[in-house]
Amino acid sequence: MMKYLQKIGKSLMLPVAVLPAAGILYGIGYWIDPTGWGANNILAAFLIKAASAIIDQIPILFAIGVAVGMAKDHDGTSALSGLVSFLMITTLLSTNAVAMYKGIDPSEVNAAFGKISNAFIGILSGVIGSSCYNRFRDTKLPDWLAFFSGKRCVAIVTACASVVASVILYFVWPIIYGALVLFGKTIMGLGPVGAGIYVMLNRALIPLGLHHALNAVFWFDTAGINDLGLFWSGAEGAVKGVTGQYMTGFFPVMMFGLPAGALAMYHTAKDSKKKTAASLLMAGALASFFTGITEPLEFAFMFIAPGLYLVHAILAGISAIVCAVLPLRLGFNFSAGLVDWVLSFKAPMAVNPLLLIPIGLVFSGIYYVVFRFVILKFDLKTPGRFEDEDEGENDIQLANDDFTAIAKLVFEGLGGKENIKELDYCATRIRTEIIDYTKVDEKTIKKAGIAGVVRPSKTTVQVIVGPKVQFVYDELKKML
Template identity: 65%
Template sequence: MMKKLQKLGKSLMLPVACLPVAGILMGIGYALSPGTMQGGDITGALAMIGLFLVKAGGALIDNMPILFAIGVAVGMSDDHEGTSALAGLVSWLMIQQLLNPAFVSIIKGVEADAAFSKVNNQFIGIVAGIIGAMCYNKFKSTKLPDALSFFSGKRCVAIVTAVVSIVAALVLFFVWPVVYNALVWVGESIMGLGAVGVGIYTFLNRLLIPVGLHHALNSVFWFDVAGINDLGNFWAGTGVAGQTGMYMTGFFPFMMFGLPAACLAMYHTAKPNKKKIAYGLLFAAAICSFVSGVTEPIEFSFMFLAPGLYVVHALLAGISGAITVMFPVRAGFSFSGGVVDLVLSSFTPLAQNTWMIIPIGIVVAIVYYFVFRVVITKFNLKTPGREDDDDEDETKAVLANNDFTAVAAQILEGLGGKDNVVSLDNCITRLRLEVKDYTAVDEKKIKAAGVAGVMRPSKTSVQVIVGTKVQFVADEMAKMLK
């Protein structure tokens, strides 16, 4: 189970890599064009540039579930082939259409439950991606009778995916409203608990991020589902001083300071040979979180690789949220809890002591850093840069020559030929293969290609240590396997 979660986590790295720049663009855009955030007039050249940047970043942030559907489908397929991406998109489109509120209303004969207006989320995207990958892996080599031969192999994947997605949509038709409405009930139940309620809400909000169900809770506190409308009242100045904004204030410390500090801890605990790779992702994600409050690039980078650590993060977020609202501090956001929203909200009538977010955030950052560092090292968690894909010296492996076609052919011969290879994958330095007959593998032939070594984790698994040029060898071998 843990291996499957880690594979899912790695699959999400592809779409997650798109998000930091989108969040930063939106943060800068809102700073240049505050009217975009507050629903006011947009006039002047800078405001128009800001609006342009907001829309550009929003194209990715707003469509994150689609990115997840495609990324997960590719990442979890056996050979990362484009057909799997198409299958993930097919599944996403099918489920969205079948659970669309307008269509559900027609089917039920009455107005659709509010839950169906929230099916455009990361959870559905991940489900669609998994469906696409599973259908691709299972049916990519299907042979049909001659009369239907056009649909054999990869052409049948989308068809099978559509059928499976119909079944998934049917299940969600009954299950989704129950889950959504249960979360709304939980939100309404903690409304009168003051700062403690804020802590519980913030904890649950983070805990539900992986499956996209946090929107149900958010609708209770931020909007007018239960009469709170924290977000709307704060920006309109129509709420109660000292109360309005309490369900947003607690997000600023961990979004602006806590999670960036967690990134620093993950960087410091990364393997020496992987620090540069980890830095590329974590630095951009930290800036994105601080500036715009978009935390998904950080959270999705470890939530599936180290789910226990994600629970720790949710607990820390809940505690920091509760403590923050105990102070006479109130701030709000229209987008998320980044520095842009903090500055803009400080000028609103219901804002209180927004400057205190900074000292509180510094304390939260210190706590996050040390807790993350201790937990990661003590339990050897596989956060970015700490995966078990290679040993410390594997990035130093050097091939005998740079003729990647010849190297790939030599390795393939040593594996017993293409008919003996079931699947091909690669990490940073290794080819990872599954074979039919382990007795047909000739390690001497493989090593003759100049590789650093060969490992046999199980009877059917073979790992060939190639070094940092592994991607080029893998690409050539994939052509040969076709």
């Protein structure tokens, strides 16, 4: 079950990768017309509307992205199936449709059905579409139905499955929606403390890959909060000085805190291993600062020093509380890095974006001092502090972009073609299913200059590569 949920989280990286395009369009549009939000300038209006076309259709993007990501061979047929499922569920369970079933006025229909087109349903539709594709893509039908054999029957099966799912959701969705709304309102009712709890849980769930489910409640319109959408659109429901509180607290952590923590890990590394540690930590720190991608850095110490990672999650929660209390509101379309910070300056709900600099500097000092103290006090084996690490330098650095050579070492370390059962990748990790865990040589893999190796189970190995993971993955696929 956990593995399946992690795979869904990985699949969400595809549609999430589209959001920066919206961020750029929004950012430029608001810079051109910061007061009228497009009303005073045709070009600004054009760009803002173009961005809205992406943000307003996040549920559909999730349905298609998850369907493709969960499909065994990532075939486009699964994308069509995911879309079919989403359209059927949202149409069958729309407010007007439910009113017709019950013979009542639409105003009397449970509010849950007015929110049926949301990120959660998008993900569910993607799961239904991909499941039908994986199960029926090779179906052989009698000659008189041969035209619908194989992949052509997938969308038909998906439609039938979606009808069944709609019947179930007719009874279940109001309960799920009510629980999500209750959870969201409880957190919102706690004000800044609630924002801190959310951000802390967000970081804590990253090792399990389940943070996306939590994000859907607060960032999107799953439970009526829609912090991300309202921040950029300024639509009805947005409140200046409030909207954005579930995103702002990430900026001091990703742009300042984690890079400072990386510096602390570098300074506490053994002198003979500082150069090796620096290559890993610097790459992770730069990714965190510029793009808000924190996995390369977090996975560098998440499993080897879980106590330090817990400290990080708590500090992130504190950052969210502080930012929610202060007159500061920032937002992002991808993550809380430098690029999104600059683009959000003129967003409708932005408040004092330059205030991030002093706050960030304070948190960089806190992160450095706390990380350094905890590492030394408890002798944590962060990068560069292992006794059994190779004394020599890594043979290859990802910065050299020699992906073929990197892949060869990873391939060898995983035990070769005979030992690799399944291969996939997400935002920063190559995920593999292996046959014999004793044939995996972590030292060989680490010689490739990658961030680390994680073994969630005896048959699963995750190689933490970083943002360039796709290129290493492509070379591995060739070798297989």
